[in-house]
Amino acid sequence: MFENQKIGLVGCGKMGTILLSGMLRNRLVAESQIRVADVVKERLEEIHEAYPDIVQESNQPLARSVDILILAVKPQNLPELLNELTEDIHSGQLIVSVAAGISTRLIEKHLSGPVRVVRAMPNTPALVGEGVTALAAGAYATQKDVETVARLFEAVGLTVKINENLMDAVTGLSGSGPGYVFVILEALADAGVFLGLPRETALKLAAQTLLGSAKLYLRTGKHPGELKDMVTSPGGTTIAGLKALEEGRLRATLMTAVEAATRRSKVLAGDE
Numbered sequence: 001m002f003e004n005q006k007i008g009l010v011g012c013g014k015m016g017t018i019l020l021s022g023m024l025r026n027r028l029v030a031e032s033q034i035r036v037a038d039v040v041k042e043r044l045e046e047i048h049e050a051y052p053d054i055v056q057e058s059n060q061p062l063a064r065s066v067d068i069l070i071l072a073v074k075p076q077n078l079p080e081l082l083n084e085l086t087e088d089i090h091s092g093q094l095i096v097s098v099a100a101g102i103s104t105r106l107i108e109k110h111l112s113g114p115v116r117v118v119r120a121m122p123n124t125p126a127l128v129g130e131g132v133t134a135l136a137a138g139a140y141a142t143q144k145d146v147e148t149v150a151r152l153f154e155a156v157g158l159t160v161k162i163n164e165n166l167m168d169a170v171t172g173l174s175g176s177g178p179g180y181v182f183v184i185l186e187a188l189a190d191a192g193v194f195l196g197l198p199r200e201t202a203l204k205l206a207a208q209t210l211l212g213s214a215k216l217y218l219r220t221g222k223h224p225g226e227l228k229d230m231v232t233s234p235g236g237t238t239i240a241g242l243k244a245l246e247e248g249r250l251r252a253t254l255m256t257a258v259e260a261a262t263r264r265s266k267v268l269a270g271d272e
């Protein structure tokens, strides 16, 4: 599908390199089709070591020469980058931004003429092909453009298409979500260690429990409440643990966390 297309990546940090390795691992594109740029020399050196045929360029020539341009710099750096690239980006290209909070409208405003922009919000499990990415089209992008970008992100996991006004909520839930899950994973393992389990065993038990529970939900499609009831024997162990979770307001805390991250995404956008 991407034969003969050149893909550019500006910003080769955590998310940029996750995407890069996913696209290459799945043979979606060849190294020779990719151009990368980053202000940090060490990041480019690491990429060169891993993928010697990827071409490295500075931002402007890269932006001029590619069909699909992926922008993976921090939201705070994106407006300045767009100003730098205003004259280089043209209407024949497809622009993909993974920046939290930054709307397609803001990106379009920095570019000259009608440019097709698709906004994406991936997450770090993409590194092992288990990410989930939400996609939304800007004013000039077509459904076909969204499909094209979906093919790219399917290399690293699931994709969902959403209306852009929900992108901050996605950012707060699944974009930031791995951060919450790793705290939960570590806390479960800490509990095991507190009760005498070796750390490695505790981590394995906790991680497989999270993975297995998520798979059980995804494969059966049963309501999480029903799956919870399946574990919970009357007068048994699970209900004792669940009561402690309710006393600790775990549900309310998680909802507040997602809400706080969503609010932060809106702040990055300058909406609040």
Ligand SMILES: NC(=O)C1=CN([C@@H]2O[C@H](COP(=O)(O)OP(=O)(O)OC[C@H]3O[C@@H](n4cnc5c(N)ncnc54)[C@H](OP(=O)(O)O)[C@@H]3O)[C@@H](O)[C@H]2O)C=CC1
Binding pocket: 010, 011, 012, 013, 014, 015, 016, 037, 038, 039, 040, 043, 059, 072, 073, 074, 075, 077, 080, 081, 098, 099, 100, 121, 122, 123, 124, 175
């Ligand atoms: N990490 C995550 O889990 C997720 C991140 N995102 C989004 O992905 C984007 C990147 O995040 P992440 O990978 O974590 O960030 P990183 O800081 O790891 O990567 C960004 C890279 O871009 C470089 N950079 C900054 N300005 C420029 C520029 N003008 N030209 C070229 N390169 C530049 C940075 O250099 P320097 O370090 O000097 O700034 C850095 O190497 C963000 O917008 C974030 O919101 C989305 C979903 C999940």
Ligand SMILES: O=C(O)[C@@H]1CCC=N1
Binding pocket: 100, 171, 175, 176
């Ligand atoms: O923390 C952040 O801002 C980025 C966006 C979503 C996940 N990480």
